[in-house]
Amino acid sequence: SHTKLERKAYSLVLLQQEEEILLGYKKRGFGKGKWNGFGGKEMNEECEVQLEKDDLEKIGLLEFIIAGQPILMEVHIFKAHRYTGMPTESDEMIPKWFNIKDLPYESMWPDDRIWYPLMFENKKFKGEVHLSEDEKIIYNSIKPIDIL
Numbered sequence: 001s002h003t004k005l006e007r008k009a010y011s012l013v014l015l016q017q018e019e020e021i022l023l024g025y026k027k028r029g030f031g032k033g034k035w036n037g038f039g040g041k042e043m044n045e046e047c048e049v050q051l052e053k054d055d056l057e058k059i060g061l062l063e064f065i066i067a068g069q070p071i072l073m074e075v076h077i078f079k080a081h082r083y084t085g086m087p088t089e090s091d092e093m094i095p096k097w098f099n100i101k102d103l104p105y106e107s108m109w110p111d112d113r114i115w116y117p118l119m120f121e122n123k124k125f126k127g128e129v130h131l132s133e134d135e136k137i138i139y140n141s142i143k144p145i146d147i148l
C-alpha cells in the first residue's frame, strides 16, 4: 500500500546459559502460538526472571514489515547471560530452556532461522524482513555487521 508506515520500537532479549537458551511460548496477543525471546523490560512480568542492565549485549537490529499491517517494527535484540529468579509461567508466556542445537524453529517466527545461527556464532547483525500476510518471508536483507 502507499500509506506511510508507523515505526514502533521493541526490544527482544535472549537469555543464554552455555548451550541453552530461554524461550517463551506466547499464549496470547501478537505472535500467539510461537516461541520467542522476551520483551526486554517486561521479562520480569512475563516470566519472573530478573536481568542486569549492564549484562545486556546489543547484538542485532531488525526491521519487520508484515503485509496488511500499517506498522514497521524496529526490534532491538539483546543477549543476556546472567539472571536471577526462576522462569515461571505467566498469563502471557510459558518459559522453557532449549538446547541451541534443538530449537523449535517450526513454531518460531521464520526470520529466526536466519539470525539465530548468527547470534550463536557471536556475530552482530542488521537487516529488514518483509513477511506476507500468512507470515512467510518475501524479502530479507539480514547480514552480519561489525558495528551496530
Ligand code: 6OG
Binding pocket: 010, 011, 012, 013, 029, 030, 031, 036, 037, 038, 039, 040, 064, 073, 075, 109, 111, 112, 131
Ligand atoms: P509484544 O507484543 O509481545 O512484543 N517480534 C519479533 N520477533 C521475531 N523473532 N520475529 C519477528 O518477526 C518479530 N516481530 C516482533 C518484538 C512483540 C515481541 O516480538 C518481537 C517484541 O519483543 C516478525 O509486547
